[in-house]
Amino acid sequence: MQIPAPFDYVRATTVDNALELLARHGPDSRVIAGGHSLLPMMKLRLARPEWLIDINDLYELDFILRDGDRLRIGAMTRHTTLLESAEVAGHFPIVRDAESVIADPIVRNRGTIGGSLCQADPAEDLSTVCKVLGAEAVIRGPGGERILSMVDFHRGPYETAVGPDELLCEVRFPIRTRSGSAYEKVERRVGDWAVGAAGAAVSLAEDGTIDDASVGLTALGLDHTVAEAAALLRGQLPQEELFVEAGRLAAAACDPVQDQRGPIDYKRHLADELTRRVLRLACSRAAQTQEG
Ligand SMILES: Cc1cc2nc3c(=O)[nH]c(=O)nc-3n(C[C@H](O)[C@H](O)[C@H](O)COP(=O)(O)OP(=O)(O)OC[C@H]3O[C@@H](n4cnc5c(N)ncnc54)[C@H](O)[C@@H]3O)c2cc1C
Numbered sequence: 001m002q003i004p005a006p007f008d009y010v011r012a013t014t015v016d017n018a019l020e021l022l023a024r025h026g027p028d029s030r031v032i033a034g035g036h037s038l039l040p041m042m043k044l045r046l047a048r049p050e051w052l053i054d055i056n057d058l059y060e061l062d063f064i065l066r067d068g069d070r071l072r073i074g075a076m077t078r079h080t081t082l083l084e085s086a087e088v089a090g091h092f093p094i095v096r097d098a099e100s101v102i103a104d105p106i107v108r109n110r111g112t113i114g115g116s117l118c119q120a121d122p123a124e125d126l127s128t129v130c131k132v133l134g135a136e137a138v139i140r141g142p143g144g145e146r147i148l149s150m151v152d153f154h155r156g157p158y159e160t161a162v163g164p165d166e167l168l169c170e171v172r173f174p175i176r177t178r179s180g181s182a183y184e185k186v187e188r189r190v191g192d193w194a195v196g197a198a199g200a201a202v203s204l205a206e207d208g209t210i211d212d213a214s215v216g217l218t219a220l221g222l223d224h225t226v227a228e229a230a231a232l233l234r235g236q237l238p239q240e241e242l243f244v245e246a247g248r249l250a251a252a253a254c255d256p257v258q259d260q261r262g263p264i265d266y267k268r269h270l271a272d273e274l275t276r277r278v279l280r281l282a283c284s285r286a287a288q289t290q291e292g
Helices: 015-028 038-043 079-084 086-091 093-099 105-110 113-119 125-132 227-233 240-253 264-291
Strands: 008-011 029-032 051-054 064-067 070-074 136-141 144-149 154-156 167-174 179-187 194-204 210-218
Touching: 015 029, 015 051, 015 136, 015 167, 029 038, 064 086, 070 086, 079 093, 079 105, 079 113, 086 093, 093 125, 093 179, 093 194, 113 125, 113 167, 125 179, 125 194, 125 210, 179 264, 194 264, 210 227, 210 240, 210 264, 227 240, 240 264
Parallel strands: 008 051, 029 051
Antiparallel strands: 064 070, 070 167, 136 144, 136 167, 179 194, 194 210
16 A cells, blocks of 8 residues: 545644644544654555644744753654754763664654654654653643653553543653763664664762663563663662673563564574663763763
8 A cells, every 4th residue: 555545634733723623533633743654654554544633833842941950852853853952962862872873864854752752663762762761741632731751651562641632742851960871773774773772871879879770672572661770770880790780681671572673582682782882881971971
């Protein structure tokens, strides 16, 4: 199939207008942001919305804003904007690491953080990034606004807590002192989805020990962060033996499937190796902010 099933199209002018349109047209309507996931699904007839509600005019959802000890990012912020933002990279280098390996400039110029999180593809890089950074999702609907942790937001492959009459409006990231983060992905060719990827975020106490840590995996059959690795790392001085053990725990916790991207043992090996690498880099970045 190359041509979507027939649909009607309307452009929302504001968030309130988009919510009205979603309420009016019911569960057979879908919002379209960058369209880089929804349009292919429509062409394959895996999605058959009767109404497409275009939210590309909602400039009120396109922002990056420092607000006290958190960074707020609007749902319509494009991948390219995230990739090029010095402010985002300064607080969260993991975002630039991930964005630089998401698809290609054509996809990045249109695709949005909101669309990526709502698509909830198991190979989606930003879902892992948001989980390890402890981000919160701000959702608006007819009942008002609700704020969910990424754990509650993400219900499983292609499934989120966003209802059919709701919009994801914003993602909020806590800014921590003496922190560092990193993301590394293995792909079959440049711009491809991950065979496997890992992300880590750490913050250091004043004495240099790890105050808090989070490790997440992409496309490796683990929806949550690796709790065992976080428990191991907390209170310890960053060192190679610790990263090796955390890698082993990540490999044990994941549950990859064999597919055209590789066999299970190779993917487990990636979970192990990539976890070590991102922890090494995240800790060294955190130590640099401590010195600076
Ligand atoms: C060739 C190709 C390669 C790619 N490679 C990668 C990759 O390596 N890594 C990666 O992470 N991604 C990759 N992507 C996906 C890309 O990141 C998409 O931009 C992203 O998945 C969807 O974002 P979008 O804005 O295009 O969303 P859309 O396609 O417009 O929407 C996706 C879904 O989210 C819903 N939605 C969108 N915005 C909202 C909102 N604000 N509130 C509620 N629901 C909403 C839509 O209704 C739809 O169901 C690739 C895409 C392509 C086409």
